[in-house]
Amino acid sequence: MAQNTFETLVEHFGFAPISAIDDVINSVNELLYTAIMGLEQFVLSELKSSEEVDQGIHQVETLLESLVDRHFDMFEIYALRNIFTIPDKLEIVLPHREGMDLTSDQTKEECVDQELDTMRKKVLAVKAMNYKLKEEISRTDKCVKKLERWKERLSFLLTTDKHYNVSPVIDTVRLVTDQLLAIKRTTSSLQSQVDDEKLKQFAIICDERESFVSTMVLRQTEQMKMQQHEQ
Structure with a gap:
């Protein structure tokens, strides 16, 4: 059977001819074994039952098979x-192929290849999207x-107010x-009101006072050492 004939028959019947023949043979074999x-x-x-009877039945079965x-x-x-x-000289056009242009040329093949490439890219994009969705x-x-x-x-916070008779946690x-927002606003307001120059002057005054106190303490310490040495 030519390849084109085989493909046409499969497309027309919806099954391979050999499968129909195999079904017939299998049905006959089932009837044969039922008869045996x-x-x-x-x-x-x-x-x-004896050896001769079993051997005779086996021979009948082998013969029929x-x-x-x-x-x-x-x-x-x-x-x-x-x-x-299908005879070689007989041209058959299946009903669903009537009016179809089955001829092929380079341009059509290129168009088909482009469509296949586009579909492959879409399939890959869908697979990539599915992978990302699974990760997400x-x-x-x-x-x-x-x-x-x-x-x-x-969860214990939801029942704390009931157990200890205090204000609800959410309200607290x-x-x-x-209150924290109010403190933050007050601090920001104070920072904007204080002049940077005044802060620097205050820092200088503090440094001078600290230096003066340190000098006086050092002098008193030296005097005490001298007095102890003289004694």
Whole structure:
């Protein structure tokens, strides 16, 4: 069977011709084994089981299998040559191919190649996106697990106010936050009001006072040492 004929038949029937022939042969073999089992049961019911009976049944089975194989091998050859075939000079156009231009040239092949390249790139892009999404899902799951652990650790805060009869923790946190913001605003206001030059002058005065005190302490220490030495 020519390759084009085989492809046309497969496309038309939806299955390979040899598979249909195999189904027929398998069905015949099943009928054969069913008949042999019936024959064996009949013989054993009429005659007691013995070596001769078993050998005779086996010979009948072998003979029938040989006959089926030989005749259905001929059937397979006949079917492929005369049934599942298309004459060489007969042009057949399948219904779904009517009106289609199946000729091929360099331009069409290049267009097809470009489309294939485009589809490959799209497939790769989708795979890359799926990979990134899986990574993001994994990171999100880890974050959710961490948040759940912290939620378990801090769950006692939700019941502290009830156990110790204090203000709700949320209200306390809000109050502390407001106070901190107020302190920050006050500090910023004071910093903007103080002149940098005044701060420098104050620092100089502090340094002078510190130097004066250090000098006086040093003098007093020297005098005490001299008095002790004279004594």
